[in-house]
Amino acid sequence: MSYLSKHRQSNILTGDTFQIAREAKAAKDVYDDVIDATVGALYEDDGTFYAYKTITQIINKLPADPHFRYAPTSGGLDFKENINRWVFGPYQSMVENNFQHSVVASPGASGALYNTFLNYLDDHTPLIMPDIYWTNYLVILKSVNRSSMTYPMFDGDFFNIEGFITTCEKVLEHSDKLVCLFNDPAHNPTGYTLSIGEWERIYAYLNGVAEAGKKVVLIYDLAYIDYDGESLEDSRRLFDVLKKVYTDILIIIAYSGSKSFSLYGLRVGAAIALSKRTENIEDFNQGAIFTARATWSCPPSTGIQLVNRLFSNDMLMDKFKKELKVARTALKARATLFLGEAETVGLKTYPYHGGFFITIPTDNPEVAFDKLKDIHIYTIPVPKGVRLAISSIPLTLITGVAKRIKDVL
Ligand SMILES: Cc1ncc(COP(=O)(O)O)c(C=O)c1O
Structure with missing residues (x-):
């Protein structure tokens, strides 16, 4: 018997990005070959969070x-x-x-x-x-x-x-x-x-x-x-x-x-x-x-x-725009590497032009998600595909990922 109101009882969050991201984080503590491509946030190529210095500076100075x-x-x-x-x-x-x-x-x-x-x-x-x-x-x-x-x-x-x-x-x-x-x-x-x-x-x-x-x-x-x-x-x-x-x-x-x-x-x-x-x-x-x-x-x-x-x-605005450009360039390098390798191994992706994500088409996203999880690649199942957040994968870790995905799917 739920105390929730009738119209709230069926509102259950399942397969949410944040939940899967927590799973990936837990797996990282156990295995050292985990690729966490779950959350749509920017990470540096050394794996740390991507904070814009100009933005941090302004916030830190706020009374x-x-x-x-x-x-x-x-x-x-x-x-x-x-x-x-x-x-x-x-x-x-x-x-x-x-x-x-x-x-x-x-x-x-x-x-x-x-x-x-x-x-x-x-x-x-x-x-x-x-x-x-x-x-x-x-x-x-x-x-x-x-x-x-x-x-x-x-x-x-x-x-x-x-x-x-x-x-x-x-x-x-x-x-x-x-x-x-x-x-x-x-x-x-x-x-x-x-x-x-x-x-x-x-x-x-x-x-x-x-x-x-x-x-x-x-x-x-x-x-x-x-x-x-x-x-x-x-x-x-x-x-x-x-x-x-x-x-x-x-x-x-x-x-x-x-x-x-x-x-x-x-x-x-x-x-x-x-x-x-x-x-x-x-x-x-x-x-x-x-x-x-x-x-x-x-x-x-x-x-x-x-x-x-x-x-x-x-002056701050110019500095911030330069930092944004560095982020865009880093993302582009990751996308180019992944898409190049995908083409070489014959892994299909949806047409990618920019942004944080690349998605691999599949009719069965949940099965593909599980298969990839088994080889420690954490993605997000989305309608008609599994999504890789290249925003959070360091460039050095991208090499070989397309082949691993192709082999298992
Ligand atoms: C397509 C899209 N729209 C909107 C949002 C919402 O972002 P926020 O509420 O953090 O601005 C997101 C966040 O991941 C998104 O991917």
């Missing part, structure tokens, strides 16, 4: 007051402006001139996603997303009692635009609203990044749906934006396509400071809303602030202070 006092629920004006500057980079003024916009701070991108799922999905409006995804979306959906509908993510090595449209059309048969989610660039778990042409087709379709009188919400989870492309400017190139939005659709960006600043535990993040329709932005503000007050109340002030202090000091 008690700004660390500990309540921060505004929205994050405050400076934070909002700074997040727009960071996320949109060279496209900031284009975006701000083309859309009404607003920012609400959240504890990580998770908070932004939770708020958005809760506030925009209805009983007859499932979340439309590809069939390969970050599994925590399902946990959030379950927690807010909403559902999802998926479509096959790939057509060969490219995004399956037809599958996306077909699924949207199915939902529109019984709903006057579309809510679709894209995790881009450097998708978790595959590392895929949509091309400009693919984004253009997505917006062309969604403009058409909005013109036909339907409501359209596009949730844009860009948690890994700072680890895609050759540079920060390059990874922002996809915002150019926002010029093609000419209807009243609502875009809600989920931004993760966990990844950008390697500050996973501090819970920095934001939801950024863009729409040409003022009412959409007013509703967003009202809804996001309400649910924030009802859950985390206000964001951790340390993260807000960090962002504001980093952005008000050009």
